[in-house]
Amino acid sequence: MNELASYFKFQELCDVLEAISAAKKPKEKKDILSKFIQQFKSKAVKLQPEISNSSFFPILRLILPHLERDRGPFGIKEFSFAKKLINMLSLKPDGPEASCLLNYQGHFKNVNIKDFADAAFWILKKYYYKSSSLTILDINNGLDMLAQLHSSAEPRKFDETLFKLFRATSAKEQKWLIRIILKDMKLGIGQDSILNTFHPDAVEFYASNSSLTKVCGTLKDSSIRLNEIEIEIFTAFRVMLSKRCDVNELVKISSSPNMLYYVETKFDGERFQLHMKDNTFKYFSRRGFDYTATFGDSFDNGLFTPLLKNCFVSNVNSIILDGEMMGWNTKTQRFGSKGMNFDVKNLTESTTHQPCFCVFDILLINDQVLTNKPLKQRTKILYENLKPIEGVIMLSKIGKATSQADLVNALNTSMDNEEEGIVIKDPNSVYKMNDRNSGWWKVKLEYFEDVMSDLDVIILGGFYGSGRHRLNIRIFLVGIGMSASGKPPKRFLAFARIQTGLSDEEYSVLDKKLGPFWRKMGDDNPSNYGIKFGKDKPDVWIPPEHSCVLLVRGSELIKTSDFPSKYTLRFPRILSIRNDKAYYDCLNDQELEDLTIGSKHVEKLNKRHLELDDLQIMTKKRRKVILKAKNLKDIEVKRNILDGYEFRVLTGNKEFSKDTIEKLIIENGGNVVQNEGNKTFCLVAGYNDPRIQFYQEKGHFCDVAKLEWLLEVINSGRFKMYGPFDLLSFTHKTRLQFLREYDQYFDSYTQEATEESIRKSVQLIKKKGHYINLMPNEVAELLRDLENATN
Numbered sequence: 001m002n003e004l005a006s007y008f009k010f011q012e013l014c015d016v017l018e019a020i021s022a023a024k025k026p027k028e029k030k031d032i033l034s035k036f037i038q039q040f041k042s043k044a045v046k047l048q049p050e051i052s053n054s055s056f057f058p059i060l061r062l063i064l065p066h067l068e069r070d071r072g073p074f075g076i077k078e079f080s081f082a083k084k085l086i087n088m089l090s091l092k093p094d095g096p097e098a099s100c101l102l103n104y105q106g107h108f109k110n111v112n113i114k115d116f117a118d119a120a121f122w123i124l125k126k127y128y129y130k131s132s133s134l135t136i137l138d139i140n141n142g143l144d145m146l147a148q149l150h151s152s153a154e155p156r157k158f159d160e161t162l163f164k165l166f167r168a169t170s171a172k173e174q175k176w177l178i179r180i181i182l183k184d185m186k187l188g189i190g191q192d193s194i195l196n197t198f199h200p201d202a203v204e205f206y207a208s209n210s211s212l213t214k215v216c217g218t219l220k221d222s223s224i225r226l227n228e229i230e231i232e233i234f235t236a237f238r239v240m241l242s243k244r245c246d247v248n249e250l251v252k253i254s255s256s257p258n259m260l261y262y263v264e265t266k267f268d269g270e271r272f273q274l275h276m277k278d279n280t281f282k283y284f285s286r287r288g289f290d291y292t293a294t295f296g297d298s299f300d301n302g303l304f305t306p307l308l309k310n311c312f313v314s315n316v317n318s319i320i321l322d323g324e325m326m327g328w329n330t331k332t333q334r335f336g337s338k339g340m341n342f343d344v345k346n347l348t349e350s351t352t353h354q355p356c357f358c359v360f361d362i363l364l365i366n367d368q369v370l371t372n373k374p375l376k377q378r379t380k381i382l383y384e385n386l387k388p389i390e391g392v393i394m395l396s397k398i399g400k401a402t403s404q405a406d407l408v409n410a411l412n413t414s415m416d417n418e419e420e421g422i423v424i425k426d427p428n429s430v431y432k433m434n435d436r437n438s439g440w441w442k443v444k445l446e447y448f449e450d451v452m453s454d455l456d457v458i459i460l461g462g463f464y465g466s467g468r469h470r471l472n473i474r475i476f477l478v479g480i481g482m483s484a485s486g487k488p489p490k491r492f493l494a495f496a497r498i499q500t501g502l503s504d505e506e507y508s509v510l511d512k513k514l515g516p517f518w519r520k521m522g523d524d525n526p527s528n529y530g531i532k533f534g535k536d537k538p539d540v541w542i543p544p545e546h547s548c549v550l551l552v553r554g555s556e557l558i559k560t561s562d563f564p565s566k567y568t569l570r571f572p573r574i575l576s577i578r579n580d581k582a583y584y585d586c587l588n589d590q591e592l593e594d595l596t597i598g599s600k601h602v603e604k605l606n607k608r609h610l611e612l613d614d615l616q617i618m619t620k621k622r623r624k625v626i627l628k629a630k631n632l633k634d635i636e637v638k639r640n641i642l643d644g645y646e647f648r649v650l651t652g653n654k655e656f657s658k659d660t661i662e663k664l665i666i667e668n669g670g671n672v673v674q675n676e677g678n679k680t681f682c683l684v685a686g687y688n689d690p691r692i693q694f695y696q697e698k699g700h701f702c703d704v705a706k707l708e709w710l711l712e713v714i715n716s717g718r719f720k721m722y723g724p725f726d727l728l729s730f731t732h733k734t735r736l737q738f739l740r741e742y743d744q745y746f747d748s749y750t751q752e753a754t755e756e757s758i759r760k761s762v763q764l765i766k767k768k769g770h771y772i773n774l775m776p777n778e779v780a781e782l783l784r785d786l787e788n789a790t791n
Helices: 010-022 026-047 057-063 078-088 096-102 116-124 136-151 155-167 171-182 191-198 202-209 212-218 247-253 375-385 404-416 504-517 589-595 612-621 658-667 690-698 707-716 732-741 755-768 776-790
Strands: 051-053 261-265 270-277 280-285 318-329 353-365 393-395 399-401 422-425 440-443 455-464 473-481 492-498 549-553 556-559 567-570 573-578 602-604 646-649 682-685 703-706 727-729
Touching (some): 010 136, 010 171, 026 191, 078 096, 078 116, 078 155, 116 171, 136 155, 155 171, 202 212, 247 440, 247 612, 270 353, 353 375, 399 404, 455 504, 473 504, 473 549, 504 573, 504 690, 658 707, 690 727
Parallel strands (some): 646 682
Antiparallel strands (some): 261 399, 261 422, 318 353, 455 549, 473 492, 549 573
């Protein structure tokens, strides 16, 4: 009797993965995967009763390696993988191939390289080109061995096993092996789509247990639906989540005159679930990893479980609790935070902090699942069955809010207590796994304007992005200046790594501004320009005088040894590019010292309380037009004038609304998007707005055409390329093209002038203030030419 996985070659799976990766549309990707799954099931039927195991799990765990929980980690990242491949291939450490593996982002400018695995493939295919005969079972056995060797800390045997696996496979198979080991498949299709292709209930079922084994074992037949999902003892599930609550959301949820919410502290720890049955325990992290070995499976072992004796009432024989694992300082009798120098998952008996489980929900009691009961009932059951022990297992304190003022006061109290924020909960909410839109909201002061100390920092370095941004800098290493007695700083210290907050337009502006001045590490010494980096070395760096300042916000400053600034930002994001600031007008070390005057491990950056009036002011200030996705598929295509062209409509005019223009584009064969990309032909605007002015001043990667041009094309029934008078904003490429075809007043070198084009050129001359004084004989000659032209 054999496993079905032994009848499928790994090469077959790689061919399917290649096809999925290459397909452009999500439906095409799902169709390819669906066909493969059906082939697998058909083969399972044909081979009965020869096979003992027909589960799809051996394949699904390779397609979704980041969801793998049955196999341990491999403990290998891109850089260490590159070094192992260099060793395996006996490459010169300073040779071009080794350099390509170690720094692949900047080496493949004419090849579509998605990731490290793609880069490795281009090197490996020179050495390994024959297909292998390894089966899915062989590959899984090899990966199991690698995980075991990593767990037992046997690096030499790990490398020997890895090299043996590679020498038995082709370069294409090796590419997918690398992605499986790095747990990043680059398929262009999300995990939910893959799971739903396997079974329509797979996403929801996986959310309840975080086990691919159970998904494949329980949902074998896609025609049989799972009617009810239950949480199971000793099986990890995907926890319920909280929605981010900014000023607009807060005003929205607090507008009811009869409102009632529970308000709890937002704990700054690690989300955990505790399972107990007959005094046997298991602990799972938010992502479903098992930490029972650390915390203990009984009262007799582990760092935490022995402390839980007598914490449950006597009649409790099974229970599942949801909460936050915090670090409790046994000396100060206070909670620590993740910003401090400890990891609650790796504490030891000798550390100052001990684990403390802060419980805020109960999901099972004595084998009865409680997820469909409202929160107020679950809370009552929790309080009746748990006996808190200070510093060990504690109940989340619940306040009640019946007004907007109650919510604001609760948030300000959390600030005064140096807590992360609050969580607002609907007492009638049921527990929905892996859902953040079902009655829980998280609120932090950093979500509100003018209550935080925002910081001006200078860009000192950058890291390449991934995928389509692999050749662009998408992560910035920012710094602070060294104070110099009132003079502009000449030395700068790395301070934080930051990548969120900018739009594609703003990234494009920075690419153009900083692009010519980026220098690779090793090309020159940054210290010669007054720059000091810490442990985190960027891919590229920039001399300060060519850089710019960013306005950034974070929740707090935390002590660190990774940056020479000694403090760094936690949860940083970019608010704006400070075009009004010189490069040296950034935060300096003295100002940072003033912000951290207490020398604490964690320093909050809030500067004042939130006031009720702030909500009204911020709501008005931030009220914007929200782009709503429209169902454009229902619009019938009547003509193909715009076939092959993609547009984004910025604005309409008095006669045509934005919606009407989008409908016209679809009716005439064009495509409409709400966010421009590489395929977008141009933007269309009926009138000027601040965005267009921004594009005119700072540049953009798309032209902005006047609505009149588009309407003229549609009315004429044939496509006509726009000219300089048809545009509100040019790209650099279009501007260069116009310079070759037109003079400075947009009079064409090759096309006959018309009365309209002459009128527009004259208007442009007047606008520029370029007036021409003709001599009498020149006026007479011009009049004769005009007279002859009209005869």
